[in-house]
Amino acid sequence: MATMKDIAKLAGVSTSTVSHVINNTRFVSDEISARVNNAAKELHYSGPSVLARSFKVNRTKTLGMLVTTSTNPFFGEVVKGVERSCYQQGYSLILCNTEGDHQRMHESINTLLQKRVDGLILMCSSLEGEQIDVFEHYPDIPVVVMDWGSMLFTSDKIQDNSLRGGYMATQYLIAAGHTDIGCITGPLIRYQAQMRYEGYKRAMNEAKLSFNLSWIVESDFECEGGYTAFMEMYQHGRLPSAIFVANDMMAMGVINAANECGINIPNDLSVIGYDDIHIAKFMSPALTTIHQPKYRLGQAAVETLLKRLDNPASDTQTIQLEPTLVTRNSVKIIAN
Incomplete structure (x- = not known):
């Protein structure tokens, strides 16, 4: 198996120069890089085609x-x-x-x-x-x-345009005839969660609908968080007729909790999610949601x-x- 020393000898350069070319640790002229590259190819040094590209464009062709x-x-x-x-x-x-x-x-x-x-x-x-x-x-x-x-x-x-997505979700519930609409948000320190909540508020304000703070619960974007948030809302008394849930995972938790409480989705409570994850269409009932590309x-x-x-x-x-x-x-x- 060829070594850097073998390449250096064939290319007529020092071993350190070969190392700098291969490891991209110091500038080496195109002419010398080409000599090292050709020597590496001739000696079948490991990965010559990758090396050739690296020498030419100074890239590893790898993203993290x-x-x-x-x-x-x-x-x-x-x-x-x-x-x-x-x-x-x-x-x-x-x-x-x-x-x-x-x-x-x-x-x-x-x-x-x-x-x-x-x-x-x-x-x-x-x-x-x-x-x-x-x-x-x-x-x-x-x-x-x-x-x-x-x-x-x-x-x-x-x-994604989360402000528009939250607005679209809430506007759809309003167009469907709902006036008592709750919202389960993601963690509001996160930008996307905040924007989805802002979209909800904008649609509600445009329709001149009132907010019930018992129907607005902050959660964590996970199934368990949706479950817990719904139970918190349920314990406060009368539920809204519809809830905008800020992602599909939490919506799954909401539907599970509602079923445990004997609440039928959508006859007793409508739910709209966000993301349109692959399994959303296989839920029972299949989830109406905002598709994120x-x-x-x-x-x-x-x-x-x-x-x-x-x-x-x-x-x-x-x-x-x-x-x-x-x-x-x-x-x-x-x-x-």
Whole structure:
């Protein structure tokens, strides 16, 4: 098996020069890089085709992605879009889970950067509003973030229009004839949860409908949170005729809790969710929801990152994808 020493001898350069070319640790002229590349090919050094691309464009053809572990299949559907797009573009993907742990999150970012990924996709809402000092040491590594609010580091951003989605969901319930409408929000410290709640409030105010604070409960975007939030609402007495639940996972918890309480969906209580995860149409009843283009979110993140690699000096951008309404069987139409 050929070694760096063999390549150095054939190329007529030092072993350290070969190391710098292969590991991209110091600038080496195109002429010398080509000699090392040709020697590596001639000696069948491991991965010559990958090396050749790296020498030519100074890239590893690898992207890193950081995601918060969750039971919500929404994340898996987005990751699928990222992975498929990477494959189509000839890139590999290194995926790291944070498990919701800040230390692990920072360690994962360090690990991905040390592996010389060409760029990073971050889908970890616990980073929202944080200063990530490590990025200052890697100013040439482009970063794309997904589904976050304000950030203290430079990056492109991909998100869905959650304000419009929350507005659309509530407006649909109003058009269906509901006037007593509750809302189970996600954690309001998170931008997307806050925007969905703002959309709910905007639709209610436009229709001049009153708010019952007993029907507005903040939760955590998980099934258990939806279950607990509904039970809290139920214990306060009279229920609304409809609830906008800020994601499908919580909506599943709500429907489960309602069934336990003998409340029929949608005859006694209408429920609309958000995300349109794959299993939403297989729930009983099938869930009316706001479709978030999950695969397209992942695809857009990769496309944006590759554009940034080709044009590093261009202005950062926020790409906003629009939600759509998916009507199924969980909302009762009571309008005349």
